[in-house]
Amino acid sequence: MPGILTYALHYEGAINKNSLGAVSEAAKLSKELGSQCDVVVLGGDDLSEELCQSLGGYGAQTVYRVKGPEGLAQPVVDAMAKIMEDQGHDYALFGGGLLGFEIGAGLAARLRAGVTMEVTEVRVEDGKLAAERPILQDSMISTSRYENRGIIIGRLNAFEASEPDGSSATVQDVEVQFSEFSTKATMIERGEQRGADVNIEDADFLVAGGRGLGKPEGFQLAEDLADALGGAVAATRAVVDAGWYPYAAQIGQTGKTVAPKLYLAAGISGAIQHKVGMQSSENIVAINKDANAPIFEFSDLGVVGDLNKILPKLTEAVKAKKAG
Amino acid sequence: MKICVLVKEVPDAAVEKRIDPSTGRLDRSGERNLNPYDTHAIEAAMQIREGGSDVEEIVAVTMGPESAVRALHKAVSLGADRSVHLSDDSLAGSDVAATGYALAKTLQRESPDLVLLGQQSDDGECYTIGAVVADHLQMPSLTQVIKLDVEDGAKLRCERQAEYGYDTVSVEMPAVISVGDAINEPRYPSLKAIMGAKKKPLDAVAAGDVGIESDHVGEAGSQVQCGDFKPPPEKAGGEIIEDEDTDETVEKIVAWLDERKLL
Ligand SMILES: Cc1cc2nc3c(=O)[nH]c(=O)nc-3n(C[C@H](O)[C@H](O)[C@H](O)COP(=O)(O)OP(=O)(O)OC[C@H]3O[C@@H](n4cnc5c(N)ncnc54)[C@H](O)[C@@H]3O)c2cc1C
Ligand SMILES: Nc1ncnc2c1ncn2[C@@H]1O[C@H](COP(=O)(O)O)[C@@H](O)[C@H]1O
Numbered sequence: 405m406p407g408i409l410t411y412a413l414h415y416e417g418a419i420n421k422n423s424l425g426a427v428s429e430a431a432k433l434s435k436e437l438g439s440q441c442d443v444v445v446l447g448g449d450d451l452s453e454e455l456c457q458s459l460g461g462y463g464a465q466t467v468y469r470v471k472g473p474e475g476l477a478q479p480v481v482d483a484m485a486k487i488m489e490d491q492g493h494d495y496a497l498f499g500g501g502l503l504g505f506e507i508g509a510g511l512a513a514r515l516r517a518g519v520t521m522e523v524t525e526v527r528v529e530d531g532k533l534a535a536e537r538p539i540l541q542d543s544m545i546s547t548s549r550y551e552n553r554g555i556i557i558g559r560l561n562a563f564e565a566s567e568p569d570g571s572s573a574t575v576q577d578v579e580v581q582f583s584e585f586s587t588k589a590t591m592i593e594r595g596e597q598r599g600a601d602v603n604i605e606d607a608d609f610l611v612a613g614g615r616g617l618g619k620p621e622g623f624q625l626a627e628d629l630a631d632a633l634g635g636a637v638a639a640t641r642a643v644v645d646a647g648w649y650p651y652a653a654q655i656g657q658t659g660k661t662v663a664p665k666l667y668l669a670a671g672i673s674g675a676i677q678h679k680v681g682m683q684s685s686e687n688i689v690a691i692n693k694d695a696n697a698p699i700f701e702f703s704d705l706g707v708v709g710d711l712n713k714i715l716p717k718l719t720e721a722v723k724a725k726k727a728g
Numbered sequence: 729m730k731i732c733v734l735v736k737e738v739p740d741a742a743v744e745k746r747i748d749p750s751t752g753r754l755d756r757s758g759e760r761n762l763n764p765y766d767t768h769a770i771e772a773a774m775q776i777r778e779g780g781s782d783v784e785e786i787v788a789v790t791m792g793p794e795s796a797v798r799a800l801h802k803a804v805s806l807g808a809d810r811s812v813h814l815s816d817d818s819l820a821g822s823d824v825a826a827t828g829y830a831l832a833k834t835l836q837r838e839s840p841d842l843v844l845l846g847q848q849s850d851d852g853e854c855y856t857i858g859a860v861v862a863d864h865l866q867m868p869s870l871t872q873v874i875k876l877d878v879e880d881g882a883k884l885r886c887e888r889q890a891e892y893g894y895d896t897v898s899v900e901m902p903a904v905i906s907v908g909d910a911i912n913e914p915r916y917p918s919l920k921a922i923m924g925a926k927k928k929p930l931d932a933v934a935a936g937d938v939g940i941e942s943d944h945v946g947e948a949g950s951q952v953q954c955g956d957f958k959p960p961p962e963k964a965g966g967e968i969i970e971d972e973d974t975d976e977t978v979e980k981i982v983a984w985l986d987e988r989k990l991l
Contacts, residue, residue, distance in 0.1 A: 415892050422891075475895060477859065478868060502890050506871055509859035512825045516944075518952025519824055521854055538960060539853070547956040554952070588868035588900040592885075595892035609990070633991075641889065645874050645910030651893060658889050666990050676853075687988055688966075689981070700968065705984050709971025717978045725982055725991050 407439040408533075409493040411480055412459060412467075413503055415595065417450060422499030424462055425563035429526065430497045431463020432566075436528040442466045442493065443573070444484050447474040456575040461568030468578045475594050477506035478586035485514045486580055494553055495533055497526070500560030500680065502658055508557040517553035522676070524562045541698055542676060560657045560680040599650025602636065608665045609635025612655060612682070613643060616671015616692065616711060620648040625715040626670055632722040638662065640678050656681035670711045674699025691715070729881065729901075731773045732787045732838050733808060734831060734845035734857065735766040737799035741850060753821065760795060762802040765846030767914035772876055772907050773844055774807040774915070781878045785809050787838060791819060791830055797930065805917035805925040812838070816935040821947035823954075824852070828860025830945050833938045835865060842884075843904040847872060858906035869904035870897055874911045 408430040412423040430441040443464045445451055448471065456467040468487050472479045484496060484507065496511055498504030505521060512519035524545075525536040535548045535556045548554075604610060611633065613626040623637065630637045639649040641656055655662055657677040667685035672678065674690070674697055682688070683702060690703040691711045700706040707714065740759035770788070777783035788803035788811040790796050800811035814834045822830060835843060843865070848855050855871065862869030875887035884899045888908065899905070917925075935942060943949050967984070971977040985991050 413891060420891060475890065476897070478862075481863065502872060505855050506859045506869075509824070509828070509856035510863045512856075512951075513828060513860040513863035516825065516951060518950070519856065520952060521824075521856060540851070541853075542960060545958050545960055546954045549953045549955075551951045551953070583866065585862075585866045585868050588903070589870060590898050591895060592898050593894075593896040595890075596894040596896070598894055642910055645889065645908065651889070658891060666985070687990065689984075695970075700966065702963065702966075704966045705981070706966050706968045707971060707977060707981065708968065709974070709977060713974045714971060714977060714981075717974055718981055721978045721982045722985075722991060725986065 407491070407493045408434045408441050408495045408497050409484060409488055410441065410443050410497050411484060411504070411507060412443050412445050413501065414445065414447060414451070414455070414474065417455065419455065419459065420499070420501065421565060422501045422504075422558075422560065422563075424499075424565035425561070426497050426499035426558060427459055427462040427464050428566040429558070429563035433526060433528060433533060437531065437533070440465045442468065442487075442491070444468045444470065444480065444487060446470045446472040446480055446483060453575055457572040458568070460571040460573030462566055464573040467573045467575045469575055470578050470580050472580065472582065473591060475503070475591050476589055477503055477510060478589065479582050480507045481510035481514060482582045482586050483578070483580045484511055487578065488515065488553070496555045498557045499563055500558045500657065504557050508555045512555045515553055517555050518548065518550040519555040519557070520548040521557040522559045523556050524559050526556060542701075561661060597651055598644075598647075599652065602650055602652045604636045604638045604653050604655070605660060605662060607636035609633040610638045610662060610664045610666070611635060611668045611670065612638040612640070612672060613649065613670050614640040614672030615642045617643070617648070618671070618712075622671075623649055625711065629668070629715055629719045629722065632719045632726070633666070635664070635666070640672055669699055669703070670715060672699055673697050674702065729781060729783050729841045730785045730787070730838065731776065731783055731842045731844060732789050732835055732840040733766070733769045733773050733803065734843065734861070735770070735788050735790050735799050735803045736763045736849050737761070737790065737792050737796040738763045738850040760798070762799040763846055763849050765848055765850065765909055766803070767806060768907050768909050768911055769844040769846050770803055770806045770808060771912045771914040775912060776876070776878055779878070781881060787812060787840070789831065789834055789838070790814065791827060791834065800930060801925040802917070804928045805921040806914065810929040810931070812931045812933060814933050814935070814938065818935050818942050818946045821950065822945050823950035823952050824854050824856055825860055825951060826945045826949050828857050829864055830935070830940050831857065832861045832864030833940045834933065835861065837938050841901045843867070845904070845906045847906055847908050858904050862904035865902070865904065867902050867904050868899050870899060871906040872908045873905050874908045876905060876907065876911065
């Protein structure tokens with residue numbers, strides 16, 4: 405029976421939310437295909453029977469549990485390639501996340517399969533999967549179809565986790581001989597939190613700052629406005645990686661997903677990996693000096709101008725309005 | 729240590745990219761340039777050399793049509809010692825897996841200790857070539873690296889942001905590393921370097937020269953078909969304010985927010 409194999413990432417005893425989305429999506433699609441959805445997990449003793457079985461609630465049938473290092477892609481490629489070949493899965497599907505890109509690409513190379521990334525929709529057509537992905541900075545959508553095996557890597561939040569129905573998956577331990585090169589990368593430290601522990605998820609008003617703030621001190625402008633609005637400050641990966649603002653404030657693919665009442669972006673270009681974390685905000689306002697910045701394509705109010713001129717006056721005007 | 733840097737020629741960011749409906753491929757006419765993300769990979773190689781590691785050679789490698797030579801010249805002006813250009817009609821229409829395979833074959837001939845590449849190509853936006861190349865070369869690999877240090881000349885200490893925060897990973901060389909754009913601030917080439925770039929050795933190779941199996945590449949060797957190009961669902965365009973008089977601009981923003989009961 406052909407089927408879909410997915411990978412579930414876990415950390416500190418919990419399965420990743422994007423992985424649960426992938427399992428749910430694969431379960432839905434495999435039902436339409438008349439096949440089954442199975443899952444691979446890699447880790448140590450933290451992969452309890454119970455945790456693995458719980459994937460059944462999202463539609464997984466067999467959970468293949470492999471002893472191995474968690475958080476690195478290549479050992480997972482070894483495991484998934486072996487299981488796909490032994491069991492005859494036709495597709496691998498991943499939720500949006502960094503590791504899915506690496507594993508999916510490695511699998512495509514190993515199995516000589518077709519691969520599509522940033523997928524926003526998958527459907528069944530004549531008994532096969534077809535995947536849609538936006539291309540050229542989201543200005544077009546293209547559909548991928550696969551010659552033989554297909555590897556589908558979702559965009560962040562593209563696949564939603566279903567309500568678990570309490571079913572339990574069969575857990576099967578599998579021994580995998582890792583490739584020599586797969587063992588040559590080793591995790592020294594995982595999940596380090598850099599900077600202060602700020603809370604942006606509960607804020608109704610977010611002022612988000614990007615590289616356009618110019619320097620770390622530029623965040624003061626964002627903080628002043630956030631204070632006036634009664635909200636919090638968020639950031640892009642570019643400025644977090646540069647050490648200007650704490651990681652806990654990052655929005656996007658490898659950061660948080662938010663949907664506040666107001667999302668005001670200052671000096672943010674609007675890269676896809678940022679957009680996926682904030683596009684469901686109720687009201688999006690962007691200030692950017694470049695009229696061609698992609699963020700203007702998905703903002704409700706776009707202001708073309710220099711944030712250094714606009715933000716201080718805006719803060720004063722908001723304060724005045726609230727006081728009045 | 730020998731470093732190969734993968735570079736790609738892409739349409740200039742200022743030019744509108746489009747699909748040619750007759751071929752279903754990216755329209756390659758118009759201004760083209762070195763993929764900006766790849767300048768970070770070249771800069772990373774330069775910093776390894778300048779940081780005291782013994783780097784014998786930095787080689788820029790590309791796969792692309794004739795015009796891609798310009799991307800190689802740019803890469804050389806930024807610091808590469810020489811370049812390799814894989815070009816062959818049979819490669820046209822290769823998908824991600826086929827492109828990665830062809831690049832891996834080309835790299836094999838160079839036996840690099842380290843392959844560096846950019847986090848994404850401006851046109852393809854696949855984020856994945858590195859992992860494909862690494863699997864074919866049987867080398868460990870990591871993407872999105874924003875800090876890269878050579879240890880004992882044989883290992884790399886890499887930092888990157890992953891799903892749960894920052895990961896620090898030790899990678900034995902030979903390895904394939906794709907670097908994030910926060911890793912460094914690429915230098916500008918000097919006029920002298922720009923003028924001299926065309927004189928540096930450029931090795932033009934065809935698919936057969938590097939042992940590429942023709943049924944693994946090009947349209948025929950690609951395992952995924954892309955088609956049915958369509959525009960995304962129409963979204964009502966937002967309002968735009970051009971800031972000419974900032975007091976007025978701010979007044980308009982406040983009115984807009986107030987209308988939506990956000991103040
Ligand atoms: C796998 C992967 C995962 C990623 N994950 C994330 C993620 O989780 N979150 C994320 O945010 N990004 C992520 N990225 C990075 C993303 O692609 C972008 O690089 C990043 O979002 C850009 O940040 P930015 O908008 O601050 O910077 P830039 O793209 O440099 O934009 C700065 C903007 O500021 C404007 N500007 C400059 N000066 C001024 C001024 N004085 N006034 C007004 N405007 C000004 C400029 O016009 C420009 O548009 C990821 C990338 C990859 C490949
Ligand atoms: N045709 C190519 N020739 C050389 N390098 C490439 C090519 N395509 C992609 N790359 C490299 O792979 C990186 C990631 O590209 P992509 O996976 O297409 O987003 C780019 O930054 C380049 O370094």
